[in-house]
Amino acid sequence: MYTKEGLEEVFIKGIRCLLAKPEKDNGHTLIFYHGWGSIPENQAFSAKILASYGFTVILPEIIHHGTRNPFPNPFDTEVLQKNFWKVVLHSVEEAEGLISCAVKSGLAKEGKICLIGSSTGGVIASGVFVEVSSITSLVTLNGSPAWEETEHLWRKSDGRPPAAEEELAQIRKYDPINRLENLKQRPVLMLHGSHDERIPSQGPKKFYDEAKKINDFVQYREYWNVTHTISLNMMEEMINWLMEIHK
Structure with a gap:
């Protein structure tokens, strides 16, 4: 079956x-x-562009979105605050099975897989990257691999009290910044808008400052005056990087 966007x-x-x-x-x-x-479907255009450069592109549907028991109003404050990390953690935990099945079905090859994530997708992708060692590289677009730091920044901005230790324990278990040893020397590219109002740039900046101490292939680039969106310049830089890394 093909969607109206022309993807299978x-x-x-x-x-x-x-x-x-x-x-x-x-x-x-x-x-x-x-x-x-x-x-x-909202990433269909980006997927087509990436496919035009020779890549097979898989767009997973995350839990409680699309057809997977979706939240009626995902941007309701209570829904978002209560369920954000549950969705992220579920997505990370199911990813290894998805990747393994993609390899078995011939849609991917071991050692030739890159993870990309936009916004929350970047949070998820970074968690999967440090969990699954067979992934070759990672790109985050306005995402954050520093989970606890980002949660702290959100709570401070919202005027909420600090997270309970039980919730922090779950976040810390998979927080990429706590698992830097799993990066090894795998390439990572983080692109972020300087004026991102949803996911503060302090998160990926902190991750970069720590990760570059042990990984020579971690890059961070901030785009001035860009908000929580993927600009054409960001897309161009990502494609150039992917073509260089995955020759």
Whole structure:
């Protein structure tokens, strides 16, 4: 089945995904996670662009979005605050099965897989990256691999009290900044808008400052006056980086 955007609908380990196939396959697969309150279809244009460069692109649908028991109003403050980390943690925990199934089905090859995430998708992708060692590289677009720091910044901005220790324990378990040893020397690219009002840039900056001490292939770039959106310049830099890393 194909969507109106022209992408193939597939189910990988029971997870609905959209698939963009290249005309000339370069042998590499990109798994691209969408953001909060979004759906895979909203990344269809980006997927087509990436496929035009030879990449197979898989767009997973995250839990409680799209067709997966979606929240009626995902941006309701209570819904967002209560469920954000539950969705992130669930997505990280189910990712290894999805990736393994994608390899078995021929949609991806071991050692030739890159994770990409936009916004919440970047939070998820960074968690998966430090969990699954077979992933080759990571790109976050307005996401944050410093989970506890980002939660602290959100609570401070909202005027909420600090998170309970029980909730922090769950976040810390998978927080990429606590698992830097799992980065090894795998390439990471973080692109962020300087005026992002949803996910503060302090999170990825903190991760970069720590990760660069042990990884020579971590890059962070901030785009001046860009808010919580993917600019054309960000897309161009990501593609150039992907083409260089995945020759």
